[in-house]
Each structure stands twice: as C-alpha cells, then as structure tokens.
Amino acid sequence: NDVTWASDETCVVTASDDKTAKLWDAATGRCAATFSGHESYVFGCALNPANTLVATCSFDETVKLWDPRVARAVLTLDAHSEPVTAVAFNGLDGSVLATGSYDGLVRLWDVASGECLSTIFAERAGLSAQHAPVSHTAYSPNGEYVLASTHDSTIRLWHVAGNPCRLAREFTGRRSERYCCTAAFHVRCDRRRGGLETHAVVAGDEAGAIRVWDMQSGAVAHEIVGAHDGAVLGVDPHPKRDLLASCSMS
DSSP: OEEEEESSSEEEEOOTTEEEEEEETTTTEEEEEEOOOOOOOOOEEOOOSSSOOOEETTTTTTEEETTTTEEEEEEEEEOSSSSSEEEEETTTSSOOOEEEEESOEEEEETTTTTTTEEEEEEGGTTTTTTTOOOEEEEEEESEEEEEEEEETTTEEEOOOSSSOOOOEEEOSSSOOSSOOOOOOEEEEEEETEEEEEEEEEEEEEETTTTEEEEEETTOOEETTTTTSSEEEEEEEEEEESSSSEEEEEO
C-alpha cells in the first residue's frame, strides 16, 4: 500500500494489507524488522528525518509510532473515526506528524506527547459540512505547509505554521473520487536564493493523466494526458532533476 525511503537511503519501509509494516535493507533486500500490532490493513508509512521513528496508519483508525531498532510500538494514537489513509512527518525535525482519514479530517500531532495540535476540516475552506475523504497528505520541505488530497478531486494546500491553520491554495482539474491518488511537492535548487525552493505540486488522476500545478498561481502548468492506461496512484518527483516517477493500476 505504501513505501518510503529512509533519509540516509539505507533502508525502506513498506505498508501492507497483511496488517504489518516491514523495514527492508536496501543493499541486501532482506527484511530487517516487522512491525505487528495493527488490527486491519496498514495503509501508509513514514520515517522521521533522523530515521529513529517509523509511523504507520491503518484501517483500524489508529496511528502507531515504532522504534525501528526493536520493532516495538512506543505510541498509539486513536487518531480518527474512520480508516486512516495518510501519515507524514514534518521534514524539518520530525516533531510533528500529519494524518489524514476517510472521516474528512487532517490532524497534526505532537510526536513527543501524542497531543493533537490542530484539526483541519472542510468548513475552514468554506465548504459544506460533508467532508470529502482524505486520501493523502504531504509536508512541504520547509515544514510550513501540508498538502491534502481528497476524494472530491481537489488538492488543498494548508498553511500550518500559524494558528489557526489556513487554506493557502486549491489545485483542481484532476479526477480522484475512488482511488487514493497521491500528490507531491516538486522541489528544485534555486542558487539565486541560496537553497531549495518548492515551486510546483504534482499529482496523477484516475483517467491516467499527470498534472503539474504552479505553487503561486494554482494554475495547471503542465499536463501529460494518457501517461498511463489506468489510474495513476503514485507520483514522486526527482529531488535534484526535472524528472518524475509515476505508477498506476495499468
């Protein structure tokens, strides 16, 4: 259901319908640890920047934090009232965790205490009370924004550095009503500004297309129609080059 690299590129973590997550040695391909304890499908996984914590989310409506050295759960969050479909660490220091669920909510959690810091819901975007299920969340590299994909075919960019959180931008034009089609930030190096700059949002859709939106305007900058024959479930921009990896159901 999900796979994520460690920041040092030595291992990956996978999430599976067998109710477990696994840690794999990237050099040998061997399973180094199995995280067992969820009561239903494990749908998402994440590693903090220091690679000292693994987060998993499940259809059992919980989120678990694990010590990968001993494969033991150190914290369980009764996170949502529906299956939890997304989990992402703040990329700066991993002190905050973002989760998303079919209950239509995105929540931010203090990793140290397990306290819910903020709940983001549809009314804050001026929408109706009927929340669209959240299919994916992603933190921006600077830790100031969370990207939330929902099953109303919309991607919303939330500014989470302040309190309360506020809607910064909406990205529309794709179809995502049935499958969990992820979205991602595209980051490039801007030497003039002395560092990395997040300048685009990338996502696939259920019709097999891939779109790139400009971060500032929210407009579609590029569109690859027919990139795949089936729903595009995952996209991952290259960290240094203008390249994109994608996967689909075809």
